[in-house]
Amino acid sequence: MANRQQPSSMPIHKYGRYDQVDIPDRTWPNQRITQAPRWLSTDLRDGNQALIDPMSPERKRRMFDQLVKMGYKEIEVGFPASGQTDFDFVRSIIEEPGAIPDDVTISVLTQAREDLIERTVESLKGAKRATVHLYNATAPVFRRVVFRGSKDDIKQIAVDGTRLVMEYAEKLLGPETEFGYQYSPEIFTDTELDFALEVCEAVMDVYQPGPGREIILNLPATVERSTPSTHADRFEWMGRNLTRREYVCLSVHPHNDRGTAVAAAELALMAGADRIEGCLFGQGERTGNVDLVTLGMNLFSQGVDPQIDFSDIDEIRRTWEYCNQMEVHPRHPYVGDLVYTSFSGSHQDAIKKGFDAMEADAAAKGVTVDDIEWAVPYLPIDPKDVGRSYEAVIRVNSQSGKGGVAYVLKNDHKLDLPRRMQIEFSKIIQAKTDAEGGEVTGSDIWAVFQDEYLPNPANPWGRIQVRNGQSTTDTDGVDTLRVEATVDGEDTVLTGSGNGPISAFFDALAKVGIDARLLDYQEHTMSEGASAQAASYIECAIDDKVLWGIGIDANTTRASLKAVVSAVNRAAR
Ligand SMILES: CC(=O)SCCNC(=O)CCNC(=O)[C@H](O)C(C)(C)COP(=O)(O)OP(=O)(O)OC[C@H]1O[C@@H](n2cnc3c(N)ncnc32)[C@H](O)[C@@H]1OP(=O)(O)O
Ligand SMILES: CC(C)C(=O)C(=O)O
Numbered sequence: 001m002a003n004r005q006q007p008s009s010m011p012i013h014k015y016g017r018y019d020q021v022d023i024p025d026r027t028w029p030n031q032r033i034t035q036a037p038r039w040l041s042t043d044l045r046d047g048n049q050a051l052i053d054p055m056s057p058e059r060k061r062r063m064f065d066q067l068v069k070m071g072y073k074e075i076e077v078g079f080p081a082s083g084q085t086d087f088d089f090v091r092s093i094i095e096e097p098g099a100i101p102d103d104v105t106i107s108v109l110t111q112a113r114e115d116l117i118e119r120t121v122e123s124l125k126g127a128k129r130a131t132v133h134l135y136n137a138t139a140p141v142f143r144r145v146v147f148r149g150s151k152d153d154i155k156q157i158a159v160d161g162t163r164l165v166m167e168y169a170e171k172l173l174g175p176e177t178e179f180g181y182q183y184s185p186e187i188f189t190d191t192e193l194d195f196a197l198e199v200c201e202a203v204m205d206v207y208q209p210g211p212g213r214e215i216i217l218n219l220p221a222t223v224e225r226s227t228p229s230t231h232a233d234r235f236e237w238m239g240r241n242l243t244r245r246e247y248v249c250l251s252v253h254p255h256n257d258r259g260t261a262v263a264a265a266e267l268a269l270m271a272g273a274d275r276i277e278g279c280l281f282g283q284g285e286r287t288g289n290v291d292l293v294t295l296g297m298n299l300f301s302q303g304v305d306p307q308i309d310f311s312d313i314d315e316i317r318r319t320w321e322y323c324n325q326m327e328v329h330p331r332h333p334y335v336g337d338l339v340y341t342s343f344s345g346s347h348q349d350a351i352k353k354g355f356d357a358m359e360a361d362a363a364a365k366g367v368t369v370d371d372i373e374w375a376v377p378y379l380p381i382d383p384k385d386v387g388r389s390y391e392a393v394i395r396v397n398s399q400s401g402k403g404g405v406a407y408v409l410k411n412d413h414k415l416d417l418p419r420r421m422q423i424e425f426s427k428i429i430q431a432k433t434d435a436e437g438g439e440v441t442g443s444d445i446w447a448v449f450q451d452e453y454l455p456n457p458a459n460p461w462g463r464i465q466v467r468n469g470q471s472t473t474d475t476d477g478v479d480t481l482r483v484e485a486t487v488d489g490e491d492t493v494l495t496g497s498g499n500g501p502i503s504a505f506f507d508a509l510a511k512v513g514i515d516a517r518l519l520d521y522q523e524h525t526m527s528e529g530a531s532a533q534a535a536s537y538i539e540c541a542i543d544d545k546v547l548w549g550i551g552i553d554a555n556t557t558r559a560s561l562k563a564v565v566s567a568v569n570r571a572a573r
């Protein structure tokens, strides 16, 4: 079919193509991610520096504690040379016994300027594990516009900065500090690959990584500029060409300018990266850093342990919202208010069938649903695994069908409506949503259901109200029924016989001019134990109408008689 799109008036001439990488024997597309990478949270640095109102010390501390609790072992805690707030925060967690667990490494960022480096290293005095992270931009525009220098000048900034970090670490930090070093060629994404490699090699020549002396080389997509596949090609190229690769922790730091940071991080891992830097819920400069929650949960949903605890995602979100003074979007993967919710009919139908199938499969295997592989349509993970309930999984509006309404009744009231009754009731709900618009809540649905099918003792309606009944079965299997009832406002006694209590009741009704025929009958228990209730569903042809009734009672015979009454009354309503 022809593409009928027309040229736009957008100024496309202002933008150039991003260079591809010449790496035809790339191997990353065939790799699988089978284990969690090293994670670094930069919420307290890259995340914080992007806030309108940077975090107060109290908020920083809340976020730090949250990150520790979740299991992050590398946390960038600030830019101590930026001012007193960040410096004092770093000092406060180092000085408070137990604030930084022994297995957590804190990291701090600095520009490659001597005064800033000195202050940065000074902030780390007494820390058990600490990394200084030095950066300078290496891309052509930055060389020309920001630093106004040649490639060699820019490389020299990185080399001198590295040497200064080592000198100040030697001078200011004692043996109690396990010291680490990280270098980032900022704007790696726009830096010529061979020059990024040259700068990283020059930095390594100074730092001399080796056995027991790792260097972290972090290759940031400071501004995301390419498809994730080209980003992965660049990582594979760097990984292949770096010397001393076994002593290098190759780190990825995607931003989300093109909206593909998560994919960029995942493909970079496939291309050989060892470590990911990002922020919870994608906080960070402009469109954000890569979202560590989505990345971790993506692993989880594929059966790979992220080694981070997301089991109370709403608590994590609350802390994050408090610390950042921002709100998580309702569609945010894994955490948004609506991400486990379906409004539309075919989705709800499939979800309900999925839950039913999980229960049946687990029962067949003699285990619980938590012991079998998750396979519910439209729900990539079990919401319970992140602390959510099933309550919001299905919500009903004008786009919903029978499956959604049936799900709500089953989930909230243990009523498993027969399929044709689902269709009948869903039309009643649809009439309401079409007329009124908006959502019908679970309690709205229940109110409509009660009004439609169940007697209201306070305000009885319909042709019949039944009080007491007796049923006896003789030796030939004939049931005789005697029921005290009110029919059309008059107290009367109904009697009838048949080959079961329901047909005996139909016989009794026929004698007072109510012509009802049984079409279908289903029942199920609603709960277990001595006080168990049963639900009976009866489909009847009454005059020229076909309709359902329901009865709920501890006694199944009474439940079925109530169901007949429900249908008869509805027919005359
Ligand atoms: C991609 C990133 O996220 S990088 C991290 C960015 N984060 C931050 O900057 C937050 C904290 N920063 C700050 O508070 C301030 O920048 C400070 C206090 C550290 C420094 O402030 P100032 O001294 O006023 O310098 P300013 O930030 O404007 O830096 C610009 C100067 O540093 C130079 N510079 C910038 N980055 C670097 C670097 N990585 N290494 C060396 N020099 C650098 C610039 O060329 C410029 O030099 P010039 O004045 O000679 O033209
Ligand atoms: C400091 C560096 C790593 C950075 O945040 C970036 O380039 O985005």
Ligand SMILES: [Mg+2]
Pocket: 046, 220, 222, 253, 255, 285, 289
């Ligand atoms: Mg960044």
